[in-house]
Amino acid sequence: MTMLRRLRAALLTILLLPLVVPASAAAPAQNNAVAAPAPWEMGMQPAWGPIKREIIALHDMVLVIITLITLFVGVLLGWVMYRYNARRNPVPSRTSHNPVLEILWTVIPVLILVIIAIPSFRLVYYEDRTFDPDLTIKVTGHQWYWEYSYPDNGNIDFSSYIVPDDKLQPGQLRLLTVDHDLVVPVHKNIRVLVTSGDVIHSFFVPALGVQRYAIPGRTIETWMRVSREGIIHGECNQICGTGHSRMPITIRAVSEKEFQAWLVQAKKEFSADAAPAPNNGGPRQIAANTEVQH
Numbered sequence: 001m002t003m004l005r006r007l008r009a010a011l012l013t014i015l016l017l018p019l020v021v022p023a024s025a026a027a028p029a030q031n032n033a034v035a036a037p038a039p040w041e042m043g044m045q046p047a048w049g050p051i052k053r054e055i056i057a058l059h060d061m062v063l064v065i066i067t068l069i070t071l072f073v074g075v076l077l078g079w080v081m082y083r084y085n086a087r088r089n090p091v092p093s094r095t096s097h098n099p100v101l102e103i104l105w106t107v108i109p110v111l112i113l114v115i116i117a118i119p120s121f122r123l124v125y126y127e128d129r130t131f132d133p134d135l136t137i138k139v140t141g142h143q144w145y146w147e148y149s150y151p152d153n154g155n156i157d158f159s160s161y162i163v164p165d166d167k168l169q170p171g172q173l174r175l176l177t178v179d180h181d182l183v184v185p186v187h188k189n190i191r192v193l194v195t196s197g198d199v200i201h202s203f204f205v206p207a208l209g210v211q212r213y214a215i216p217g218r219t220i221e222t223w224m225r226v227s228r229e230g231i232i233h234g235e236c237n238q239i240c241g242t243g244h245s246r247m248p249i250t251i252r253a254v255s256e257k258e259f260q261a262w263l264v265q266a267k268k269e270f271s272a273d274a275a276p277a278p279n280n281g282g283p284r285q286i287a288a289n290t291e292v293q294h
């Protein structure tokens, strides 16, 4: 008897766990934080901005709905197998139609889909663009690095290459660290324009809920807003050639004051308006070291 009770408790825990621990609850609170994938992560990466928060909220809502549906169908199946098997029910009913039931099992699923579709479409449009952006950043994918431009901040333009394994500093993440971070201010609406210089890439930053294809000859708009200071890691997630795994994205979110200070420095170093235009600290050299080895 106690065995059965224990089994039932274990089963209930497994079934109800997703309801009790939604993905958003897994967010660890840290200062000097880094947003990156972690071993054995079950849910999504914790949200670092409003878009990701909305994505997690929709995910949690759908998770509750599908859990209830699965439980309902499971119980129904169990009941049919138990109550209406040949032994217990030797003379089966000959019913072949039940209009009320048929209308219900059509209309209720449609209603459930509508209930899911409304917040889903709202989210798609929310992710689409920001009105009144505080600044614009242009992201260009290349084989195999990212190029970042700040067109409304003195035409700053620089390339961001992966840091090869043998040049990593302690604490830097392998395959996710770059030589020049994409620096952004926190609590600002940042318009992001994504394009490509060669093949299709994808600008993917999970903690911010941002993912846009980088397509040559096309500019695709999206936006982001970072709600805390720290380092956010992302990567190209569209297979773009042999160096695909070696074009990570590192965003450094800083306060407005630090951002202004960085802009002054970056304008000297990276601005196309500054003369003579310096090389980006020799990214080509680093690129030569990061050739993919098979």
Ligand SMILES: [Cu+2]
Pocket: 201, 202, 236, 237, 238, 239, 240, 241, 243, 244, 245, 247
């Ligand atoms: Cu890629």
